[in-house]
Amino acid sequence: MTPKFLSFPSKLIQILTGGAIVGALLSLIGAVAYSGGGRRVMLAYLVAFAFVLSLSLGSLFFVLVQHLMRAGWGVLVRRPAEIFSLNIVTVALLFIPIAWSALGGSGQLYPWAKRDTNETAHDATPVTFKTPTALAATATLEQPLPGDQHESHDIHDSLYSHQTVDELTRSKQGWLNPTAFILRGIAFFGTWSLIAWFYFSRSRHQDSARGDDDTRQMEWWAGVCMFAFGITLTYAAFDFLMSIDPHWYSTIYGVYYFAGCAVGGFSINLLAILLLQRLDLFPVSLSDEHRRDLGRLLFAFVFFWGYIAFSQYMLLWYANVPETTRWFVVRGASMAEGYTNSWGYLLVFLLLGHFVIPFLGIMSRHVKTSKKAMIFWTSWLLVMHYLDLYWLVMPELGPHLTVGLPEIGTLLFTVCVYLLGASLIATRTSPIPTGDPRLAASLAITDAY
């Protein structure tokens, strides 16, 4: 007999609280113990923040698209996504340290937020692009620099020159300034919380109210909310992640982050459902077809991520313009002599681990319908999604791939806080939308091909 409402043992709450405290301590130790630890902890925290944010946004996308398409099959599996999307309020709390850092004027996280000390000397610091074109592997065609140790060091120094406020960064400060950044952050989190709260509360209301009034309202708003979701997500990705290198821009960046959101969000929902079933907390048994449908959705977005990641790479690679290739060079994509760095290993690992291996792995229907296999693949994709964000942010630190206390501590902290928020929201909530008129039809799906 499974309980009607979700309730978690107090031990779980204790473990999560303990994990968050340990994580926070590890981050603090990391900040003190490493040289340049403050900046490193902030960047690692940004990765972890973007990770949990993407889980909520991916879930919100799932809820919206279900209503937008008037999808009946997903009614049974919609509630966990509603819980995770409402958990965006926890992520909003986690945004405070980032806002604090932007306000602080140290520029540790965002170089554009550095308090401009030589305000009077605007013209004295012209933009310098010392970075030669280096994405193409044709070292022989354009190699002015023999790769001896001293000179390759100079290349690396010039790659990180944007971290001081220069003319180009200053020209963007109409958009990239702490006040505007925080106002936009409030607008983003306000929009997301409002949408998530609307869908969560309507759906919960329907549990007792029955009838299709709530369904109609949710469907009516889905289109508007999807627009708001798309625009806010794109600009949030620009603000939170892309602006750590204020010189660089890529218009597809928001879509790239969205692809990661979808992979992460679908993964954590499927994983949550499979684990709840395993613990006998899910009141009905999911048919093979439900797991297969969720697996297919995940499979599609694994490919979508690869497609978008390649689209971004190919255009920048083809154009080969110094200002824009710098981003990829720093992230280990260049094979030209003197420009290689150890982030390249992570890049290749992502190509295989985030795209090729799961693409082949989840392709078969036997895998999609196997509970154990999908627990493995969703966990795998969550790890890969974290590493993807890690690769987006951490190379700004320098040419050496690093993993240590700051990364582990911040991840532990944010994930524990996030899960704590999710379990608080989930407590006293039914794991399925019991009042949805299409629940019976969704349950009855046995053969969807």
Add this chain to the structure above:
Amino acid sequence: MTEKNIYALIAEFDSVSSIMQAAEQVRDEGYVIWDVHSPMPIHGINQAMGLRPTILPWITLAHGLVGAAFGLGLTWWMNATTVPGLSPSVQGYEFLISGKPTFSLPANIPIIFETTILFAAIVTLLGMLGLNKLPMLHNPLNKNKRFLRATTDRFFIVIEAEDQQFDATKTSDFLQSMGPLAIEVVTED
């Protein structure tokens, strides 16, 4: 006037539940060459009929890989080859484009992607038609008046005479035992 050969026996039903039960019985009886006709898709009919999963996905996968290999070969041959002694009309074009190597994988991946999709999609369509023995321009069932209602409000089980277990009287008795609305013999024409 010679007697026409029997093509099949058809049994008419009027509900999804009765056709599902009947299909399970025909499956368990061991018939192979038979089919269910229905005006709409029925969830779970595949299991009720004991249909094996199609091999079409494997055909698609195989030809997707062939397409990828073709795309890779094509872009490599066109961009990066000069074979001495070969006629110029079949040589590749070794153009230097913005300083890239003549064989640059990133530039070729869109081509390889497209040929993969192209081959996989075309062969999936052709494979589907082939496995279903389509296009089939004529079937004796088309001339049966009763069978016309298979597209509106009736469900039919059709057991073809080709089936090894088929026997005009025995099969007819078997179909009768399932309580159809009607049973009819369809002849070849």
